[in-house]
Amino acid sequence: MINLTLKDGSVRQVAKGTTLYELASSLSQGLARVAVVGKVNGELKDLDYALTEDAEVEILTLDSEEGLEVLRHSTSHLLAQAVKNLFPGTILGIGPAIANGFYYDFDSEHTFTPEDLAKIEAEMQRLAKEDNSFKCKLISREEAIQYFQDSGEKYKVELINDLPEDAQISLYTHGNFTDLCAGPHVPSTKMLKTFKLQSVAGAYWRGSEKNKMLQRIYGLAFAKASDLKDYLFKLEEAKRRDHRKLGMELDLFSLHDEGPGFPFFHPKGMVLRNILEDFWSKEHQKRGYVEVKTPIILSRTLWEQSGHWDHYKENMYFTKIDDQDYAIKPMNCPGGMIMYKTKLRSYRDLPIRCGELGLVHRHELSGALHGLLRVRNFTQDDAHIFMLPSQIKDEIIAVIELVDYFYKIFGFEYHIELSTRPEDSMGSDEAWEMATKALEEALQAKGMDYKINPGDGAFYGPKIDFHLKDCLDRTWQCGTIQLDFQMPEKFDLTYIGEDGEKHRPVMIHRVVYGSIERFIALLIEHYAGAFPTWLAPVQVRILPISDKHNAYAQKVQSILKDQGIRVELDTRREKINYKIREAQTEKIPFALVVGDKEAEQETVAVRRYGQKDTKVLSVEDFQALILDEINTKRTGL
């Protein structure tokens, strides 16, 4: 007999060799029916796994994230089976579970079309009903290689060859389909009911552009049909927040064939930009930053000195002036270096926190462009902090706090990544290690959770990245803090120390918004276009009932305007309903209706965006209310 500790802490004695399924049955028939996999000492196992020693055991159902993940993974096998049935000769790549579903990569002569997806899905439904169980078989490396070589599965052979020496190799079979897989899986295909194939996309084998591009089929899978339906509905809702759609509807910006990736900002978009930039400048001044502006075009020699010529050329645009080579800046830092060197610096001057809202141009791959989220020119809210080595930690912590302060004001949730040394980079291992450690220590000192993003650092140093989510939960890097020992070296930056000798300062490159363009895109999606009053391009629109009331409306407008409130007046000869509808469609925070009553009593009927009820306030009271909302940057809802 062996002792099993269950999730509730109770201990159950069962015969050695009892399977997880048998255990589930003995606990309750209901549980056995919905059981997906088991967890033995923290490891996921198939239900037919036989227990041979004392263990902590948990039976998982589709109510758990892990259970769902297994379901999604099993559905990817079902997809592969269906594709192999319908398109014999297809070679398999990999097929993992992902958020909300799964994908499988295929190498096929046939190009999968959207119409094929429907056929494949039907075949999956048919196969699922066959009620085939997933069976696991452990085999030796040689057998496995032999097996997949014989069946022409070259990618599987490659995968096996790359498995660690001691890896246990297992095959999973259901019906006529066998795949290399670590498992575990649901007990039977009959559990695979709620899925939907979504799209086909190209994907490089093993994520490297040096490899062949395979065809990836994406699918969704959920525990219940209602969950799938809910998710599809949520997707549709999310698309309504898309900044590309809202940006055009709200007349904020536009993109044109004449300048792919070079956005045009309209008057209303400029209002938003200017507010963000003003806020930025004020907050930075408070924290001891100065602000500069460096040129957009600088000589080739500078870029050679900075290392961009060697490490960043692919992303840069070039031009010639009087037969000399120049580059359009992809980063602001080299310009900042030149400024630092205009004076002799003392240790007493440091840290120098030098901000720059700098317009940079980068040649992004055409296929990567995406609204304002990925563009070819953008304004970085950059700053370079030159400091003594002893100031590193405090400065990094101050920037982490600054980014957090900003993001909280907008109500953004974010996650942090620590990006380490990339392949194409410069500097010594020691310098990189020191820099990476400094960043890590600052994060730990702040108690921040973060994940490591190996090899994703800048070519001159490691970085802390702050990521925000868009309407479809894709994450985008915004803020970043990069610690750099290389540039000061390359540019021979110095300061005079207490000892009267020259020393090398350390520098940080950092941005808070990241790029104003990207940040605006995320703001649009975050607020679904309904900006809080302090950010709204138009804060108030006054709607006279008829043109009898225009004079009073104008008076109210000038009172509010004098307070710096962005207020419009709608004097068109339209019905009040029509004007209100339009003000709502444009997501203006306040619509003020004025008619006989209001004109007589010097009041306004206040209708807030998204709310049906109105409140009649005196003009002074309304003014106080809106100014308070603007000053406190409240969302108002």
Added chain:
RNA sequence: GCCGAGAUAGCUCAGCUGGUAGAGCAAUUGAUUCGUAAUCAAUAGGUCGUGGGUUCGAGUCCCAUUCUCGGCUCCA
């Protein structure tokens, strides 16, 4: 850059197997002076992304190209 899909009026879209373009909203004009999400009517608006080709005839078929979308890669 790569794989796939798409591009028709300012916007959203229709246009079957090739027979020289249509709706709604927006716009303009006129009438309506109106109390919390669309007043009525009339008018105007497109060389169907661009360039070639096939054909008596191309929005529709073929080729190239640009841009957009979804991914991959890359990145603020």
